Amino acid sequence: xxxxxxxxxxxxxxxxxxxxxxxxxxxxxxxxxxxxxxxxxxxxxxxxxxxxxxxxxxxxxxxxxxxxxxxxxxxxxxxxxxxxxxxxxxxxxxxxxxxxxxxxxxxxxxxxxxxxxxxxxxxxxxxxxxxxxxxxxxxxxxxxxxxxxxxxxxxxxxxxxxxxxxxxxxxxxxxxxxxxxxxxxxxxxxxxxxxxxxxxxxxxxxxxxxxxxxxxxxxxxxxxxxxxxxxxxxx
Amino acid sequence: xxxxxxxxxxxxxxxxxxxxxxxxxxxxxxxxxxxxxxxxxxxxxxxxxxxxxxxxxxxxxxxxxxxxxxxxxxxxxxxxxxxxxxxxxxxxxxxxxxxxxxxxxxxxxxxxxxxxxxxxxxxxxxxxxxxxxxxxxxxxxxxxxxxxxxxxxxxxxxxxxxxxxxxxxxxxxxxxxxxxxxxxxxxxxxxxxxxxxxxxxxxxxxxxxxxxxxxxxxxxxxxxxxxxxxxxxxxxxxxxxxxxxxxxxxxxxxxxxxxxxxxxxxxxxxxxxxxxxxxxxxxxxxxxxxx
Numbered sequence: 001x002x003x004x005x006x007x008x009x010x011x012x013x014x015x016x017x018x019x020x021x022x023x024x025x026x027x028x029x030x031x032x033x034x035x036x037x038x039x040x041x042x043x044x045x046x047x048x049x050x051x052x053x054x055x056x057x058x059x060x061x062x063x064x065x066x067x068x069x070x071x072x073x074x075x076x077x078x079x080x081x082x083x084x085x086x087x088x089x090x091x092x093x094x095x096x097x098x099x100x101x102x103x104x105x106x107x108x109x110x111x112x113x114x115x116x117x118x119x120x121x122x123x124x125x126x127x128x129x130x131x132x133x134x135x136x137x138x139x140x141x142x143x144x145x146x147x148x149x150x151x152x153x154x155x156x157x158x159x160x161x162x163x164x165x166x167x168x169x170x171x172x173x174x175x176x177x178x179x180x181x182x183x184x185x186x187x188x189x190x191x192x193x194x195x196x197x198x199x200x201x202x203x204x205x206x207x208x209x210x211x212x213x214x215x216x217x218x219x220x221x222x223x224x225x226x227x228x229x230x231x232x233x234x235x
Numbered sequence: 236x237x238x239x240x241x242x243x244x245x246x247x248x249x250x251x252x253x254x255x256x257x258x259x260x261x262x263x264x265x266x267x268x269x270x271x272x273x274x275x276x277x278x279x280x281x282x283x284x285x286x287x288x289x290x291x292x293x294x295x296x297x298x299x300x301x302x303x304x305x306x307x308x309x310x311x312x313x314x315x316x317x318x319x320x321x322x323x324x325x326x327x328x329x330x331x332x333x334x335x336x337x338x339x340x341x342x343x344x345x346x347x348x349x350x351x352x353x354x355x356x357x358x359x360x361x362x363x364x365x366x367x368x369x370x371x372x373x374x375x376x377x378x379x380x381x382x383x384x385x386x387x388x389x390x391x392x393x394x395x396x397x398x399x400x401x402x403x404x405x406x407x408x409x410x411x412x413x414x415x416x417x418x419x420x421x422x423x424x425x426x427x428x429x430x431x432x433x434x435x436x437x438x439x440x441x442x443x444x445x446x447x448x449x450x451x452x453x454x455x456x457x458x459x460x461x462x463x464x465x466x467x468x469x470x471x472x473x474x475x476x477x478x479x480x481x482x483x484x485x486x487x488x489x490x491x492x493x494x495x496x497x498x499x500x501x502x503x504x505x506x507x508x509x510x511x512x513x514x515x516x517x518x519x520x521x522x523x524x525x526x
Binding site for chain 1: 241242243285286287288305306307309310311315322325326327328329330331332333334370373374375376377378399400417419485508511512
């Protein structure tokens with residue numbers, strides 16, 4: 001997946017690269033705007049990146065809308081993605097989006113909440129101005145990939161200080177390592193399943209977990225990083 | 236019928252959650268003898284504080300007959316925190332598209348009342364499985380890891396819903412063994428369970444219709460529900476789960492890593508971590524550990 005998304009895990013983590021990543025998310029998933037917000041209780045930092053137009057960003061900040069916006073405050077407590085249709089009757093929704101409308105910002109969107117291991121919480125929000133039918137179809141289609149992308153952004157942002165990076169050193173299981181080792185040896189997922197005597201689905205679920213623990217979006221990135229960290233041997 | 240209750244709508248369904256916590260106490264405490272804590276007839280643990288999602292099955296009168304709890308594997312969950320022994324010391328799977336499901340149970344007592352047979356139990360079980368698989372799938376989730384006992388494992392297999400694999404191994408937890416099983420949320424699996432149970436309708440009921448059913452029932456019985464005051468009190472008295480890491484914890488951790496390192500390489504790695512922490516001025520006082 002996502003070969004056309006930049007690999008945040010290896011980027012020098014600057015605000016610019018996060019906003020560029022949001023732009024790429026929009027392009028790849030046919031969306032208008034994307035925003036990420038997260039809090040890191042280890043470093044005490046609050047992070048936010050958006051690719052909304054400047055006038056809306058200014059208006060949002062000047063009016064303190066982050067204090068009432070239910071797409072942030074309410075959605076963060078869900079474990080599932082929250083379609084903003086579910087928030088329509090929540091306090092703050094009307095006020096946030098009445099203003100948004102004047103700036104050409106749609107209320108057609110969803111928020112993906114992310115929970116990390118240290119009480120850290122992040123949210124990736126995306127919007128697209130289109131009919132409800134079109135939106136429902138699009139969001140159902142992109143959700144699985146968008147879930148992975150949301151966790152990727154969150155993990156990367158949360159690793160932007162040295163302590164958090166040390167705490168989040170990848171801990172792979174024996175099975176995750178042996179699967180990556182065989183992939184590094186050039187075996188296909190099917191082959192790896194046959195060699196280890198496990199189902200294709202088991203290979204897939206461990207590989208996905210291994211990729212995400214290594215902060216990689218693709219398997220080749222994960223293999224590269226695992227070699228770099230000495231978790232598997234180069235062949 | 237199935238309803239999903241999470242942090243966004245739990246204020247409206249406090250009464251249902253209260254019934255659910257009582258069902259869990261009867262099943263996991265009384266019937267299965269798991270080592271769970273029960274306060275005032277409710278089984279509530281630290282993970283219920285973390286705003287999980289509950290998939291709950293209701294009978295026609297709106298009584299809770301089945302339930303299961305879902306958490307993301309990217310954050311704190313049972314396999315990472317209390318069921319680690321099931322994983323043979325290995326770190327748990329962590330993925331954006333993998334949810335953990337725990338506390339799966341069905342109220343066989345209520346379902347077998349009034350001359351009903353085990354058929355009713357099987358139907359309620361399948362409806363809950365369909366509801367939780369479809370809810371996960373709709374949320375972009377591809378797989379579920381579920382902590383179950385051998386009885387539920389057999390029920391899954393018999394309902395054409397067999398786990399495709401297991402992680403770790405079966406271990407004794409209290410009086411019963413437990414295991415971690417993997418289920419995919421594919422349409423194929425959902426269709427298999429639907430075909431087995433003969434369920435082809437939409438299993439989900441809207442928040443509005445469930446609320447109306449409960450209100451009508453209460454009005455007819457002329458009762459006022461306490462709205463789940465009981466479980467809210469229990470939850471609020473529980474200790475905060477330990478999440479944030481404090482500098483003293485890190486120092487203790489590093490000291491233990493250095494002192495208990497089984498070999499030179501591990502010891503060197505532990506010392507490197509301390510160096511990073513000192514060099515980055517995150518924890519300058521720790522230089523005493525390396526000197």
